[in-house]
Amino acid sequence: GENVEQHPSTLSVQEGDSAVIKCTYSDSASNYFPWYKQELGKRPQLIIDIRSNVGEKKDQRIAVTLNKTAKHFSLHITETQPEDSAVYFCAASSTQTGANNLFFGTGTRLTVIP
């Protein structure tokens, strides 16, 4: 099955700096890569996703890049703000298999220091 690895497990940045979280996956059939944000005590929520037919996607201060050859994808947050502090999960799935299940990374706890 799919194995998703995520690094780093914790990340602290000064407000206004950029943050980068990296994930690798093992199954070359995976073609959908979402990122979820979980604030303290709340449910995970989708913040951005990318499909394997594109290499980069941006939404305001967040962007995701995908390197299919190397099987890795990254989340980039620019001009970080205290409200960006949360746990971020990457995930991967393949729409070519019946279940289409998402396989999650182990999470990155981002702390933005004011």
Next chain:
Amino acid sequence: DGGITQSPKYLFRKEGQNVTLSCEQNLNHDAMYWYRQDPGQGLRLIYYSQIVNDFQKGDIAEGYSVSREKKESFPLTVTSAQKNPTAFYLCASRLAGAGTGELFFGEGSRLTVL
């Protein structure tokens, strides 16, 4: 107000007791999922169901059971056979066959075994 509701939010159980966690959604989603969240381990899939009256084991199904008698409901029973049941449990749903669709999560149930 559409969404996915889990109950109870907090639950305490004595060793040897079974406990059932409720998950209800009014999003008209066919697919429903149960995840377990432990510190540093991300989200691990317990069981999933793509359609009523059908469900499949995930990566860590031992000691758990589910049912899917109605489209809206996917309860999870944590049995006494689960060796380490203290955890945060998340239910989720999405459109069936939507391998690239957003996963909607409930607010979670925190189970503590005394």
